[in-house]
Amino acid sequence: MNNEPRIALRPGDLVGNTPLIDLNKILIDEGVDVSNGVRLVGKLESLGPCSSVKDRLGLSMINEAEKRGDIIPGKSVIVEPTSGNTGIALAFLARERGYRCILTMPETMSVERRMMLLALGAEVVLTPKETAVKGAIAKAEEIIEGLEGNGYMLNQFENTANAKVHRETTGPEIWRDTAGLIDILISGVGTGGTLTGISQFIKGSEEFGCTPKKPIRTIAVEPQEQMLITAAKGGEKIGPQGPHKIQGMGAGILPKVLDLDMVDEVIPIHSDEASEMTIKLWMIGLPTGASSGAIVAAGAKYCARAEAAGKMVVCIIPSFGERYFSHPMFNDIKTKAETMTKSPLPEPFDNTKYGFATARG
Numbered sequence: 386m387n388n389e390p391r392i393a394l395r396p397g398d399l400v401g402n403t404p405l406i407d408l409n410k411i412l413i414d415e416g417v418d419v420s421n422g423v424r425l426v427g428k429l430e431s432l433g434p435c436s437s438v439k440d441r442l443g444l445s446m447i448n449e450a451e452k453r454g455d456i457i458p459g460k461s462v463i464v465e466p467t468s469g470n471t472g473i474a475l476a477f478l479a480r481e482r483g484y485r486c487i488l489t490m491p492e493t494m495s496v497e498r499r500m501m502l503l504a505l506g507a508e509v510v511l512t513p514k515e516t517a518v519k520g521a522i523a524k525a526e527e528i529i530e531g532l533e534g535n536g537y538m539l540n541q542f543e544n545t546a547n548a549k550v551h552r553e554t555t556g557p558e559i560w561r562d563t564a565g566l567i568d569i570l571i572s573g574v575g576t577g578g579t580l581t582g583i584s585q586f587i588k589g590s591e592e593f594g595c596t597p598k599k600p601i602r603t604i605a606v607e608p609q610e611q612m613l614i615t616a617a618k619g620g621e622k623i624g625p626q627g628p629h630k631i632q633g634m635g636a637g638i639l640p641k642v643l644d645l646d647m648v649d650e651v652i653p654i655h656s657d658e659a660s661e662m663t664i665k666l667w668m669i670g671l672p673t674g675a676s677s678g679a680i681v682a683a684g685a686k687y688c689a690r691a692e693a694a695g696k697m698v699v700c701i702i703p704s705f706g707e708r709y710f711s712h713p714m715f716n717d718i719k720t721k722a723e724t725m726t727k728s729p730l731p732e733p734f735d736n737t738k739y740g741f742a743t744a745r746g
Contacts, residue, residue, distance in 0.1 A: 400433055405563065423694060437473065438579055442547055472502055489511075552595060553586075571680055578642045610629040612651075631675045662678035663709075665678075
């Protein structure tokens with residue numbers, strides 16, 4: 386027995402080793418027959434120190450940049466375009482290590498995300514919604530130009546540390562915790578690092594020294610309203626293309642980090658489908674955001690197929706749900722919360738029972 390206390394020295398030390406959870410209740414609620422042995426499992430990246438899969442990415446990018454000497458605590462300014470969760474990860478790690486942090490993000494990102502960033506001491510610069518992530522990138526580049534050589538963009542969409550951390554941590558954790566029984570990996574694509582790194586670790590990658598473990602099927606999830614990955618894989622787009630409501634995926638660009646060769650299939654999910662599934666996840670006690678809803682919706686669709694019999698399907702749950710309350714899917718709940726009124730207490734009410742000096746005091 387190891388008698389040494391297990392105490393993290395700083396928040397960054399808590400990144401990784403997130404648990405798996407059985408989601409077959411969702412399948413049953415969706416009318417999927419689970420008697421054939423299909424099993425849907427969620428990887429709860431929502432339980433990281435700042436509640437998203439991007440905690441791993443932020444830690445990896447900062448660690449690698451420090452090793453190269455590209456950034457120096459107390460001197461360098463981290464400037465990064467983000468849809469929110471990567472920014473939150475960078476903000477808490479910058480606070481931990483002594484960096485000034487400036488984050489650019491489209492104005493469509495939730496107020497909760499902005500509040501998280503500001504509360505963590507980051508500076509937030511909003512960009513026009515019409516330019517999406519490309520506008521945030523352009524603004525970040527402009528800010529760096531004015532920092533006299535002290536500004537540094539980690540560039541999550543191209544940074545090799547992105548997929549690397551998932552090859553070295555997330556993939557091994559899934560392989561370990563499923564006892565090698567994983568058959569299908571389903572992941573959303575924001576930067577593409579999660580899907581790419583996990584797949585490279587399990588399927589194997591000669592380039593990165595990963596010995597093949599199992600020929601799993603990798604399924605990418607993207608918004609139906611923005612089917613860039615589908616098109617890149619030779620598929621046809623479905624319906625109108627344009628803005629969507631699934632924060633954290635479908636950034637309007639095909640990220641360089643994404644290894645398309647690792648993608649066996651793309652399942653598009655409409656924003657409405659994602660919102661509906663997100664609420665269902667909350668109703669089983671699992672608070673998530675719309676990207677998680679989209680990924681689990683894709684998982685349920687796959688599990689309904691005959692080919693899914695006996696398969697273990699692992700879905701990535703990217704983030705916790707508290708930062709999404711301004712999303713339209715919570716409008717009714719927001720209205721209900723804001724219009725609640727207090728209930729009268731029974732009479733007579735004696736406050737002396739609760740330590741007050743007088744009955745009404």
